[in-house]
Amino acid sequence: MELKSYDKYRMSFAPPTTSVKLVLLGEAAVGKSSLVLRFVSNDFQENKEPTIGAAFLTQKCTIGERTIKYEIWDTAGQERFASLAPMYYRNAQAALVVYDITKPASFIKARHWVKELHEQASKDITIALVGNKHDLVEDDNDGDDSSLRKVSIEEGQKLADEEGLLFFETSAKTAYNVNEVFVGIGSKIPEAPLLKPQQPQATDGRIDLSTGTAPAADGCAC
Amino acid sequence: MNKDPHKSLFGDSIHNPSQLNHSLGSDVHEWSDETIEKVVSIRFGGDYNLFIRQLSRDITQKEQDIILLRDFYLRRERQFYKVCASHANLTHLEVDKLLDDIQQKDTVDDVLLDMISVAMKEPLAPTLKREPPTTISSNLAQQPDIEAHSSESERRGWLRGWIQSPNDLRYEWVRSTSSLHSGSRTPKGTEDAPIVPPLELVSMSQPGDSTILDPEELTNTDPYGFITENGSENPKRQPGDGSNFDARSSVSQVVNPIDSSYATLQEVGRRHDDEKQAIEARWNTFCNEVMKLRNERNQEETFVPTFGLKALELKTLDRQISFKEDSYLKRLQSLISKQGIPPGSRSKFWFELSGASNIRVPGEYNRLVELAKMHANDPSLIQSFNQIDLDLHRTMPSNVYFHNSTTSLPGPLHHRLKRILDAFVVLRSDIGYVQGMNKIVGNLLIADKRVTEEDTFWLFVSLIDEILPTYHGESYFSPSSLKHIRNAQTELAQVQFALLMPKLYAHLKQLDVQIEFITMNWWLLVFTDICNLMELWYRVIDNLLVSDKSEDFLKALSLGIFKHYEKKLLSLDNYDDVYVLMNRNATRNIGFRELMEITRELERKIGKMEKDRGKRWE
């Protein structure tokens, strides 16, 4: 506890930390939890237990002058739990929509998530489209028929361009491009509404008016 | 077989071996004198010495063959047991194939070498290992059977099966987090003590857990008294906090670690023995009473369950009782909440209380497994099958029974898990496979290895059909139940939490914590994640099986975990610390008995609230 108050004290001199609520969406086993694990602990586990419900983690990330504290909600991928997702992406300022570049179905699912986020999440949410498991296609030559790659970079980039998303191909296994995703998101997050730092977003239902971010879509989300 | 087949037990020092190639057969003793003389003169050129040598050689050869065969079949038999333990539902052909690797050894020397090397590996001083179990079981075995009537003593014998199974559960659980560090810290001198204590120690300590597992007292030892890496404060997430724990444990290392841990071990062992007996005695008394009553009531009927589904039979008994305090059901509930079902008889109780013994149809499971194989590509099932396959290698990756970390191969229970889940998907295609089931079945599988795969399957089915809450007649894992479970979380957070723990509620609310985000995970996983010490989860199931209303129990348990952390939670001042605290490691150092008693208390209150609300609506 002492540590924490000291932290606060120190922080009043440091550049303000902005908290960003970030949610991960995507089909089961595309590597959402692995990406988070890589980002938070710089670690990788071959047999990561499936996520059920949603897992919560935090990680700080410095971008230029700013420190961003990500409050990450890593959701479950199984279709069965899709209806729970609004619980977690409500009020989120950022989302990672993840697919597996070796699984075409996961890309289709990613499209759905992007659409749903645009319809249901807050209007100014920053979304990154992430094609994961890049390590599996690393040594591919172009036009190689035996390639494991099933979703091309171009397809991913096209979807991102159409929908106004950031786009990355990553590997949680080799750490390729993982930090870049979070740095990329961080630099796109507008500074203004986040200046209310760790302070709880006021109490009860009385938050919304003061902040631009909060639940514009709240009413229709569920 | 290309070695000299005649290399005998006693070496091959016999001269002129080429002449000794003609086995005489086994009936020389029945030959007439003339025949012997004839054979000697024709086959051995009249040399009796050669004849005798041949006889002796024949005998040795036969002995050798027998040794080889015996060794071969012994190894086959062992392999067969192993196969049975790790697979089930194999055809004869498959079994034969699996046993094919077992080859007959070429020479007796190989067998002897084998035996010698096995013998060399055996520890010379097994006392440390063997002592504690023998005291426990021999104590039990020596309990005199006072009963005179034969029928009565038979029943008691049967009852003893319920209560006094000497075998403790043994699950070898590789502790993923502690093993790395504890390896270097565990006392080195005790060679046959495992470096990483298997979880069986945790399970054995269960009766006295509230004293032994007292987090204040033994923060850096595991229940058996070995010094372990301190994990009480969730070190994974807060690496910075590790330093002071390190310091503490190294201090305790200085004081001769071997002696002190051995003493603790003995102390814990003794305490454990005593408590275990006391608890068993209490259970015995209770079961004897119930059995006697049941037998009096059901003279004619041959098959009457002792407790019945959710202990319904006890409710019938209770109807004859004039004083509420004597309620058998209440007594069972209280025994279970205080002590849990004794591990040795847990599976039997589970099987009856869950209703598995009622719904089980012999042979049906095998049929379902076969059906699952046949319909592997059925479009209505394939999604479930695929998801199961995705999740199998992600289920308990740190448990040796599911995943062998040295060979990276699936462990023996992996296959059982797959078959059980597949069979369930076939049986209940309306539900299909839902993530989280893998953990539940996984936990059930390691609960008691003596339970067959088939029985585990039925136990799982009845947990879902009979025990877990249902919503509008739909079972817990039905697609349509998800939103009801979600609503239950909202209600839990907004109503019961607010009314029963107003102070904590206000605090969490002020921090903007979404309580339902936390409890939702617990519910979807039926607490397998938050109660990730096996023994605690088994206790949860014990209590769930006799709870009056399972939804109330789950709510009470959720609140109970919060209640347990009330002080700590009140001291936190931002919501992510709350989320991090209430993650899966939260219950690591919880006293089981304490948690279960809080839970029971809360369950009572919730039940009463519901009743009052019901009345108000009327």
Ligand SMILES: Nc1nc2c(ncn2[C@@H]2O[C@H](COP(=O)(O)OP(=O)(O)OP(=O)(O)O)[C@@H](O)[C@H]2O)c(=O)[nH]1
């Ligand atoms: N080769 C490779 N495998 C990966 C990568 N990321 C994840 N995996 C593997 O993919 C599997 C699933 O990873 P998870 O991180 O559990 O996937 P998830 O999206 O969180 O899955 P759910 O929680 O079920 O939704 C695991 O076996 C990982 O080891 C990657 O970048 N490369």
Ligand SMILES: [Mg+2]
């Ligand atoms: Mg996950």
